[in-house]
Each structure stands twice: as C-alpha cells, then as structure tokens.
Amino acid sequence: MTENNDAFLQVRDLRVHFPTDDGIVKSVDGLTFSLDRGKTLGIVGESGSGKSVTSLSIMGLHKAGTARISGEVLLDGQDLISSSREEVRLLRGKRMAMIFQDPLSAMHPYYTVGTQIIEAYRVHNKVTKAVARKHAIEMLDRVGIPQPDKRVDAYPHEFSGGMRQRAMIAMALSCDPDLLIADEPTTALDVTVQAQILDLIRDLQNEFNSAVIIITHDLGVVAELADDIQVMYAGRAIEYGSAEDIFDRPQHPYTWGLLGSMPRIDQERTERLMPIKGTPPSLINVPPGCAFHPRCNYARLNGGASETEVPQLLDIGDGHRVACHLSPEQRKHAWETDIKPKL
Template sequence: MSRPFLSVANLAVHFPTSDGLVRATDGLSYTLERGKTLGIVGESGSGKSVSSSAILGLHRGTNAQVSGEIWFDGTDLLSLSDEDMRRRRGKDVAMIFQDPLSALHPYYRVGDQISEAYLAHNQVSKRVARARTIEMLDRVGIPQPDRRVDDYPHQFSGGMRQRVMIAMALINDPILLIADEPTTALDVTVQAQILDLLQELQREFNTALIMITHDLGVIAEIADDVLVMYAGRAVEYGATRDLMTQPAMPYTWGLIQSIPDVTRSVDLPLRPIPGNPPSLLNQPPGCAFFARCEYAQFVPGDRCATTLPDLLPLSDGHLKRCHLDHDLASYAVVETGAI
C-alpha cells in the first residue's frame, strides 16, 4: 500500500507557558500529493503557521511540545534526529515567509544568503553556488541577476525581495514548498505576479505546495484542496470547489462573506464575523466558534457549548466540524453583525 506523499496525522503543537498550556494546534490531519496545492486558511493565531513550521521541524530546540505524525515521502519527520531533520530542511522541504524584509538578514548580500542555502546541502565551490544563485534569481524574474546578486535586501522592492525568498527556497529543488502568507506584505498587483510565479515553478518542478493565507481569494485561485483552521483545529477540509460553493461550517461561510469584491454594490455592506477568536489557553469544552456563531441557535440543546463536534465527512466527501445537520442555506439567519 502506498502512503500519500505528505500525510499529517493527529498533529498537535502545544506551548507550555507560565499561564498554562497554549494549544496552538490540536488533532490536525491532512494529506497532500506531489504537484498539488493545499490552502490553509484561518485568522491570525488559528495555528496555520505553527502547524506548518512543525513540518520543517522549526519547533525543535524551543519549548514547544510537538506530537502526532508527519509522514513525508516515506519517513515520519517527527521521528528524525535533529541532524537528519536539518539535512532535509531547506532541501526537500522549503518555506517562504510572510514579510521578506524581516525574513532576510539585513547585513548580508542576497546572493550570499541564497547560495548559503545551496552550500548547506551541496558539496560545491562558492563559484558554482554563485552561478546557481544567479540562475535562480533569473528564474524568479529578477532583472540583471548577475548585478543584483551583490545587492543587500534593503536595495530591493517588496516584490523583488519576495522573489529573492522564493529563489532561496527553490534553489535545492524542494519537493514540498510551504508558503506562509507570501503575498500578505505586497501590493495587490505584485501579489498576482508572485502567485503566478509560484504556480509556474510548481508545475515545472512538480512540487507539492502548502499555501498558508487568510485570503480566500488566493485560495480560490491556486488551491486544489482547502483546510480551514479555527483556534488550532481543522473545522472544514475538502476540495476547493466543494468548499467554496457549499461551505458547511458557519466559520467558512463567514470568511467567504467577508471577502471584499469589486463587483459588489457599495450599498451592500461587507459582513465581518463578529467578535474575536478565543484564547488558545484554557479553551472551552465545546465548539471554539460557538461564541461567534450565528447558527448555534439552530442546534438543539447546548451541544455547541459543551461538546466539541467531530470532523465528519459530508455527502460530497469534504469534512466539517459542526453540529448542524443540514446545509447552511436551509437556515434563515437574521442579518446581524453587519457594520
């Protein structure tokens, strides 16, 4: 039997603090095949970045408690030694971070920072690494790469900096790429360019891509599957088309409704989700979204407040974590929360 290319099973990342245990991620499971894209969506603090960093083993050496399994290309990454994990980090699995200005070291030339990634995993001379770096800069669309290779990060524009980060992540031809909100810090026009570039490179190298974002627009554009996270847990997971057209969990529906749309009439206000995500410390026993949910009234009894719903499959195969029995459309929700 063959395992999926990437299979995360029951992943939990907990941080012990003086105030108690922060459950940043709990019971997270998903799979991803080569050449495919998984979008992970959620608000800030929903555990998207924390869970993805666990794939690279970035929590090693910190006080985080990571449990579960991360099967990647036939090995459980969590069972690897620190040194074996380091060898795979940046080589087989690479990550692109949100703000390229702070993610690049201000004191070193971009060329040196990129070739450093190459030299860490290849026994080659600095000259070879430099040539490879220039080739990668050219590949990600930086003009005059042989000159820009000696520039410092502050001499690049935001979009160009993110291209540098992409070149750095892809220099070792990783088979899994994690992009942590790669376009959040960029102009809208540049966002589209970066997304196009990522997709193009993904096709070329047949890379599996995890796209972490809070922007459903980005997801709709590039993801094959979507995982919606809330308060450290998956609340809905399935094919992008199913999930976007038939959201089954009120939180997902809330996210979809709060996307600004240029074609929307200015008279129709956006519908933000009222309230804030709960603290990850001392989580209530029931559904984490309960306090903000407009649909909780349709669930009989106080099940939403007392029992955490399981992540269960729907008829079209996608998973939801919700006590509601029917489609969201069948409930009449009073328009509240609109500004």
C-alpha cells in the same frame, strides 16, 4: 475519514502545545491532512488559528523551543516529529522549503542575496563556490529578477519588497524542494506585485511538480492558487474540501462568516457586510465543545451539543469534511436562505 496513505505529505493528529505561566496554549490541537505532489493546499484562518504554527512544526522549526509536539508528520514516509533535529535539518532546504511573510527579516541584512542563496545550495550539494554562484544567478533569473548577474551581489536592503520576495523564493527553490510552504507570501506586498508573486509560485510549481502549502488569511489568494482548502479555527480544522467545496457549497458557519465578512471587488454592493460577532478565543481558554459556538448564530439549533461536545471532522462526501454539529439539512437550509443570497 478517507485516508490517503500514499500521499507525499501526511499529517496525522498533529498537536503543538506551548506551556506558559498562564496555562497551556493549544496552538494546534489535532490536525490531520495529506497532500500530494503537484497539488496546492491552502490553509485559511485568522490570527491565532494555528496556521503558521502548523507550518513551522512541519518544517521542524519548533523543535528547539518549548513546544510540545505530538502526532505524525510523514514526508515521503519519513516521520519528521520523531526524527532528530539534525535529521530534519538535512531535509530542510533540500526536500522542504519555506517562504516567509516578511522577506526583509527572513534574510540576513549583512550578507548579499547571492551569498545567502549560495550558502543554502552548498549545504546540500557538494559543489564549488563558482558553480553555486552560477546556480544562484540562474535561480534569480528564473524568478524574474532583472540583471541577475549584477543583482546577485546586492544586499537585501537594495531590493524592493517584491524583489526581495522573489529572491527568497529563489533561495527556497534553489535545491528543488518537493514541499514548499508559503506562509502569507504576499501579505506585505502591493496588489500588482502580489499578482506577480502568485503567478510565479504557480509557474514554478508546474515546473517542479512540488507540493505547495499556502497559508493566508486572504480567501482571494487561496481561490487563485489552491486545489484544496483547509479552514482553521482555534487550532483545529473546521472544514476541508476542494476549492469548489469551500467557495460554492461551504458547510461550516465559520466559513460562511468569513465569506460574509469579505467585501467583493467584482460586485456592486447590495447588502451590508455580515461580520462574525465577537472576537476569536484565547488559545489558553478555548471554549468547550465547538470552539466557535460563542460566535455561531446557529449553535442554539443543536440542543446544546455545540457547547459540550467537540465536533469531529467528518466526511460528507467526496473528501469534503466538516466539523459541525448541525445536521446536513440544517446546514443546507441556513446556507441557502441566510447566507448565499446575501453574498
């Protein structure tokens, strides 16, 4: 596997397990990836695939809980997993920041939007309140909130959904973080507002040259923003590649399933949708071997390897990695005859 040892963010063999009464929930089970400044990584998967847990553990937000975390997360060379909570707290907000799905619950209803941005800014910068307030107004203006000098004193409930999301982005970006994690940033929003927010994230990234991780279940959103895409299933990455790799020559049957499940807005329908059979597995009882094999139409082709052996994420050229027991010829054949013509 090609390793980029100078990358700004490096995640190596990250595991996040939650012990419960029923057994260990393996939310993330061996994840390795890296991300450079100025680049956007899209993490795609369905509910329970471990995409949010990954981001929360990078941010150190699982440290206080019951999670058992192992592996390495190197942010500019500093390992966040072995750092103390206090050390990670100093980085959070300053060097890495997060945008959450639901801005109403991510903001405190009791304080004005301005107060919350000012607080975040003053934790990391020794400035007076007046200076911080000026900065907050600038940030609100930057994310496109009209009349920022008045809106800075409004409460979160006085904002619409799209404006709240903008305000949260303003808060996240107030200290110029080098890494921005956006966890389903537009899922709660209407399409026209979603388009505005995606534009905003893209513009701000160009401006600040930050590394962005965007977590979503919507392949359209990653197609719009991401340079690289990681597809996750049951706590593991099953495919990783550039946006072109994933959309134009996807290799994993699960990726095919996702593409086949999505109705397209830009094409008149010809074929029925091709859903993935069954339902995602429980993370307590992940199927042995390839976790996807009970739902995979091609698992039989492999003489039982899929049922017993966990496939490794292997490079098949140019950084496109896939974790599948099928041979390249089998995959090529299946994609070109079964899947591609029906998309």
